[in-house]
Amino acid sequence: MEELKKALNEKGLKFSTLPEKGHCLFAARDFSPGEVIFSENPYVCLPNKNKCEWCFSSTNLKKCSGCRVIWYCSSECQRSDWKLHSAECRVLSKVDKQRVNSLTPSLRLMVKLCVKRKLEIEKIIAMSPMMVDDFNATRLSLHLLQKVTSMWKRWFLVSFGNMSDINEKQLLLYAQIANLVNLILPCPDFEINVKEITENFSKVRFLDIPLVAEVTAGNLACNAHTISDSELRPHGTGLYPFISIINHSCLPNSVLVFEGRLAVVRAMQHIPKGTEVLISYVDIAGSTLTRQKALKEQYYFTCACSRCIKLGQSDDIRESAVLEGYRCKDSQCDGFLLCDSDDKGFICQQCGLLREKEEITNITIKLKSMSEKASTLLSSGHKTEAIEAYKMIEGLQLQLYQPLSISLMRNRETLITVVCRVYPRSYPLVGLQYYMCGKFEWLLGETEAAVRSLTKALDILRVTHGTKSPFMVELMNKVEEARAEALYKLHSQVVN
């Protein structure tokens, strides 16, 4: 624990505990907007399906000839990964062919975690600074264990339903580990260190962390991070010991982005010394109910941030109906709709008109089929037809939803005002929305508008993403190119 505190202190951060949240990270100095609070390589990570294990590329893939489970795009990538994979390869190559499919990402991450710990303890590879202290290994092992064991939990509860609370938890853990080892990885020459994990488990209890209670609640599922690219497309999953200490807020002051597998936490606003560093675990554009549902389902807690405590208040009901609800049947009326007590449909809270369920269902069906068509057209390179399809989606959405709804935001580039309204100004999604809008305008030949949107994107994304990643370099080049084109067009108009 001391090592962890020291490492954090060197980064201008303070490790602490809050009764309602558990561990948390505080700023031990001021951070300015755009400043990197810290960056961290994963302790272990893995790519999504059909990507290179090392660089996450999806081209030129060849299977590892040893285990025939994982892929590399080049021998360099294979070499870079070899120290860790050579041990993992022995484990994976022994997995029964029929069981290879049971190797879920969580299980593989668990195997990698155990392999890496083993190699570190045997001094085959250097100990990661964060793992010098057993505390973090413990947290990660437990978090992962929970992730892979929900089905075993069910099995356990059926078998040992009436045990006393604490016994249940201990037995649950043993059942999980035994099943993990026996069912999935029956590999005699590599032991997942059951003893170590079990010992760590009791240490965690000693530390007086609410983990024991959380184990049965399934709380440990929440420590693996999705590694996404600059456009927030998911590429893989990683375990980041430092980052896993940061708590959630629906009004975050920081943002987590990835540069390859490197995770970077940046301040989105001025963070004064003594403030908790907070990121968002879920899409914060949703209504309070949607956010709370997602947080409960995925992270097992009820958020009590300043947005969430408004749940059920009249402002919050109106905001939710605007963000996620339907519009009034009368296109001139801008009232918001609430569910009718007879369950026939939705009643406008301004003019009292009923919008029937059947009509809503019909438009929803049309929207679904049009969305499928649009994405097929786009992925098959039929850009002009795709644009037409997206415009039709917009038309249907305008019939169905509030003009400031999230559904419209997702589809409609002109709804950036909505984006700015729901997200803080420097939120990456706002920047990315401007970026998409700029690309779209450029495609349509609206170069001046494209320059404006791309410049706005750049202003925001340089705060959240920095300026060095290939994506940002490309964006800066795009802005320059669009500016040159706009100038050229202007010049041609003057000359003609």
Ligand SMILES: C[S@@+](CC[C@H](N)C(=O)[O-])C[C@H]1O[C@@H](n2cnc3c(N)ncnc32)[C@H](O)[C@@H]1O
């Ligand atoms: C990635 S961990 C964050 C560190 C965690 N507090 C700990 O003690 O290890 C995520 C877990 O932290 C807790 N948490 C995060 N943000 C919270 C919040 N705003 N309110 C309450 N609990 C929170 C939840 O238990 C959640 O599942």
